[in-house]
Amino acid sequence: MTRAARLFGLATVAMAPLLAVGCNSYHYYDVKIQVDQSSLPLDKAGYLQLCQVKVSGADNDLITLPTSGGPGTTVAACPFGSNFPVLGTFEYATFADSGKLTFTFAGYDGQPLMDSYHCASGSVEFTASTTITQMMTLMVTGGPNDCMSTHQ
Amino acid sequence: MPPDQTGTLGGFFGAPATTPLGKAPLGRRASTVRRVGAPFALLCALLGVLVATPWSSARAAQDTEEPQSAKTETDVAPQAEDTDRPHDKSLLAPKPADAAVAQKAQADDAAFYSKWQFWAIAGGIVVGAVAAIWGGATLYHSLNGGDVRPCNKAFLGCYGQGEPGQ
Numbered sequence: 535m536t537r538a539a540r541l542f543g544l545a546t547v548a549m550a551p552l553l554a555v556g557c558n559s560y561h562y563y564d565v566k567i568q569v570d571q572s573s574l575p576l577d578k579a580g581y582l583q584l585c586q587v588k589v590s591g592a593d594n595d596l597i598t599l600p601t602s603g604g605p606g607t608t609v610a611a612c613p614f615g616s617n618f619p620v621l622g623t624f625e626y627a628t629f630a631d632s633g634k635l636t637f638t639f640a641g642y643d644g645q646p647l648m649d650s651y652h653c654a655s656g657s658v659e660f661t662a663s664t665t666i667t668q669m670m671t672l673m674v675t676g677g678p679n680d681c682m683s684t685h686q
Numbered sequence: 687m688p689p690d691q692t693g694t695l696g697g698f699f700g701a702p703a704t705t706p707l708g709k710a711p712l713g714r715r716a717s718t719v720r721r722v723g724a725p726f727a728l729l730c731a732l733l734g735v736l737v738a739t740p741w742s743s744a745r746a747a748q749d750t751e752e753p754q755s756a757k758t759e760t761d762v763a764p765q766a767e768d769t770d771r772p773h774d775k776s777l778l779a780p781k782p783a784d785a786a787v788a789q790k791a792q793a794d795d796a797a798f799y800s801k802w803q804f805w806a807i808a809g810g811i812v813v814g815a816v817a818a819i820w821g822g823a824t825l826y827h828s829l830n831g832g833d834v835r836p837c838n839k840a841f842l843g844c845y846g847q848g849e850p851g852q
Contacts, residue, residue, distance in 0.1 A: 558831040560847065567842075589846075597845045611842045627834050627846035 558629045563660050564669040565637050567599075567621035569614075574654055574676035576618050581643040581681040582654055585612035585621070587672075588638045592630035592662045599624070612641070621674070628662075635660040639674050643681045653681035 565587070569579055589595035599611040599621070611622055628635070641654030656674040772778065798804050827833075834848030 557829050560831050560834055562835070564841075593846070595846060597843075600843055622842040623838075623840070624842040625837065625844045625846075627844065627848055629831060629847055 559631075559666075560627050560629065561631055561662065561665065562667045563626045563628070563635060563637075564623055564667060565626065565658060566623040566669065566671045567639060567656075567674060568671055569619040569621065569654075569674045570656075570676075571619050574674060574681070576614075578676060578681040579614055579618060579641075579654065581683055582613050582641045583644060584642045584647065585654075586640050586642075586647075587624070588640065589626060590636045590638065591659075592633035592635045593626075593628040595626070597624070597626075623669075630662045631664050633662050635662045637672055639672055641674065641681070643679075643683075650679060653677065653679045 567585075567587075584601075585599040587597040587599065589597065601612060611617070614621070626637070636657060636659045638657040639655060640652055642648075642651040643653045644651040653676060654674050655677055656672050658670045658672040660668055660670060831848065834844075837844035837849070
């Protein structure tokens, strides 16, 4: 074996851990949450106390939308304020670049979180790809229960 | 044991004693050794007497040679006691080459850590190691996606990989 070949082999062995990690790149999914006023008017949506978004498919996560602005922001989200019918937009970063990525919204009119308090729902599905940023709108409708004030 | 009919020593149970190859009878071979062995032993004894005798010519001649240094001791004086100084004083004056040689010798005797080459190599190794560690960490971070992009202030929030709280 020549010296150059030996050096190349050593360098390959040294770089193996880095090569094993592989290359990752971020992909961003911007989700705009908007309320369907026909199924969830303001007099009902105003009872929402907590909003969660479950991420499933190519990645898995559970996001609790902030009640007084998210990390690094001062935007109020849930409960609604002046942001009706557009709750706002959040961004989700993932390395996933294939498969389906589903965001499922669930709004609750009381705590602790129980199925009986679940009164707003909706979902949107992205096709994960090498595209850096994708944006879609998640429409929120009323159900499966009626939003009411008795749970507060 | 009585001799057998052939005049040699008999073998076991009267069989003729022969060599392993079966050529010469052992009795004839023993007599041949006896004939040659006696003169050979006599010759060895004679040589031994010649070598052992002090006045023998076979001994090395007596070493009567005196050491040469004793003979030349008065002829050659040690260099330190050499009083034969050159008349030309410039020959005794130190030359630039002498100073250079002395300086070189002094430099060779200096400790390794007092040489600039040592610190140059050590510094190179340290800088190289730091650069390799920093470069490796940066490369590793880049291969893992690097830094996530800053969150838009107008968003409700940013979540997922690389985001705070994940």
